[in-house]
Amino acid sequence: MKLGHAEKVWLVLVGLTATGAWLAETGHAGWPLTFTVAGLIGFKGRLVIDHYMEMTRANTKIRRVLYAFVTIVPLLVILSHGWGDVLRRLTTIGT
Amino acid sequence: MNSASATDYAAPPAPTFDADSPERIPGNSGIWVGIFCVLVEFLLLFGVYFVARAHHPEAFLTGPDKLVTTAGVTITLLLLTSGYCMVKAVEAIRTDARGATLRWVLLAILLGCGYPIIKFFEIRWNVAHGIDGEAGIFYTTYYYLTLNHLVHVSWGLLGLMWVAVRTALGIYTSQDYSGLEAAAVYWHTTDVIWLVIFPFFYVFR
Numbered sequence: 169m170k171l172g173h174a175e176k177v178w179l180v181l182v183g184l185t186a187t188g189a190w191l192a193e194t195g196h197a198g199w200p201l202t203f204t205v206a207g208l209i210g211f212k213g214r215l216v217i218d219h220y221m222e223m224t225r226a227n228t229k230i231r232r233v234l235y236a237f238v239t240i241v242p243l244l245v246i247l248s249h250g251w252g253d254v255l256r257r258l259t260t261i262g263t
Numbered sequence: 264m265n266s267a268s269a270t271d272y273a274a275p276p277a278p279t280f281d282a283d284s285p286e287r288i289p290g291n292s293g294i295w296v297g298i299f300c301v302l303v304e305f306l307l308l309f310g311v312y313f314v315a316r317a318h319h320p321e322a323f324l325t326g327p328d329k330l331v332t333t334a335g336v337t338i339t340l341l342l343l344t345s346g347y348c349m350v351k352a353v354e355a356i357r358t359d360a361r362g363a364t365l366r367w368v369l370l371a372i373l374l375g376c377g378y379p380i381i382k383f384f385e386i387r388w389n390v391a392h393g394i395d396g397e398a399g400i401f402y403t404t405y406y407y408l409t410l411n412h413l414v415h416v417s418w419g420l421l422g423l424m425w426v427a428v429r430t431a432l433g434i435y436t437s438q439d440y441s442g443l444e445a446a447a448v449y450w451h452t453t454d455v456i457w458l459v460i461f462p463f464f465y466v467f468r
Contacts, residue, residue: 197324
């Protein structure tokens with residue numbers, strides 16, 4: 169049986185979800201987990217945006233907003249892990 | 264006072280749906296206003312998550328251990344598969360296969376309804392194990408974001424039900440299926456947001 173494009177994308181997404189499930193049970197806090205989580209968010213998001221929402225052949229402005237969303241969030245994941253103390257200082261009221 | 268001719272109020276030309284146009288707007292402009300609002304809303308909520316995490320790193324280090332990973336994974340799979348069904352529904356209507364379109368939309372709804380059901384049992388399990396909204400900052404944030412997402416998924420499900428009725432009535436054609444596609448892109452947006460929420464609470468430490 170030959171798989172269509174949508175089926176292949178769905179299988180990749182399921183495989184990446186299984187990876188996330190495995191990490192949920194075995195992962196330890198640290199840079200490897202942080203980068204993997206950031207990568208999974210960005211890559212899975214792009215798969216849905218490009219292949220489910222067909223953004224590769226849609227309005228450029230809409231595509232850029234969606235791409236920005238799945239780029240900013242992974243960056244925030246990395247920043248929050250490495251520079252959480254900076255964020256804490258910036259968001260502390262009073263002394 | 265300007266005089267207006269009848270042609271000034273003539274209906275705009277019927278939209279054409281060239282799926283290969285590089286600048287096309289999937290669905291319609293209105294749904295994208297809503298989607299952008301949802302994205303901004305969740306970016307703000309993610310900001311709350313990151314600030315809470317920065318102030319209480321120990322709570323976010325151990326928090327995921329007490330949640331039921333199977334529930335989060337099942338919701339992810341339900342949403343991704345439901346989204347796949349909507350991809351197939353859009354593909355089907357482009358060939359005027361209305362019966363197949365309706366079957367794919369109904370399957371998408373069926374799978375999507377699994378989300379609130381799983382969530383109900385997950386929350387019941389949580390509460391039975393002392394994990395309620397006052398169990399700590401991690402769980403407060405978890406309920407805040409996941410229940411908010413559930414509200415948006417519920418709107419999406421209502422939209423899909425509306426689309427199913429209109430599909431059954433034969434309203435969509437290969438030349439005009441913007442309503443169907445609008446519901447599909449909104450539904451995929453809830454997917455994208457859940458793909459962030461799932462690792463935030465079940466994986467990231």
